[in-house]
Amino acid sequence: NQSDALVRGFNSWKHACSTNQGFLKHQYSKSHIQAHVNFEECISRKNSASSILQVIDRSRTEIMKQNRQKLAKIVSALHLCCRQMIAIRGHLESESSANRGNFIELLNWASGTDPIASSILNDSAKNSTY
Numbered sequence: 001n002q003s004d005a006l007v008r009g010f011n012s013w014k015h016a017c018s019t020n021q022g023f024l025k026h027q028y029s030k031s032h033i034q035a036h037v038n039f040e041e042c043i044s045r046k047n048s049a050s051s052i053l054q055v056i057d058r059s060r061t062e063i064m065k066q067n068r069q070k071l072a073k074i075v076s077a078l079h080l081c082c083r084q085m086i087a088i089r090g091h092l093e094s095e096s097s098a099n100r101g102n103f104i105e106l107l108n109w110a111s112g113t114d115p116i117a118s119s120i121l122n123d124s125a126k127n128s129t130y
Contacts, residue, residue: 069116070124077106 016022026032081088081102090101099105111118
């Protein structure tokens with residue numbers, strides 16, 4: 001707004017306290033009200049418990065928790081294969097193979113009842129292959 005005192009400047013100091021020209025007129029202007037709302041919102045965000053860093057940290061903590069749960073399932077499946085002295089990998093591990101290897105088949109079997117095991121196979125990054 002070009003009529004704003006910040007753009008034009010204020011040079012009539014003798015009328016600064018008058019009701020229809022000075023600070024009181026500015027106090028009720030749209031630009032001042034919007035600036036005040038923005039300031040109050042900034043202060044409330046600054047003082048709130050959910051700053052951007054805390055939201056990101058909470059998200060990071062949740063991802064770490066999920067990754068640890070997935071890693072525990074993977075290690076458990078590998079531990080079972082090692083304890084039973086069975087091969088981890090199969091000869092053919094393609095999607096169309098009937099027997100993809102003990103480790104993959106064990107994760108497939110567990111994914112029927114365990115949502116964490118299911119997420120290992122379905123939600124993992126495409127560059128990770130099991």
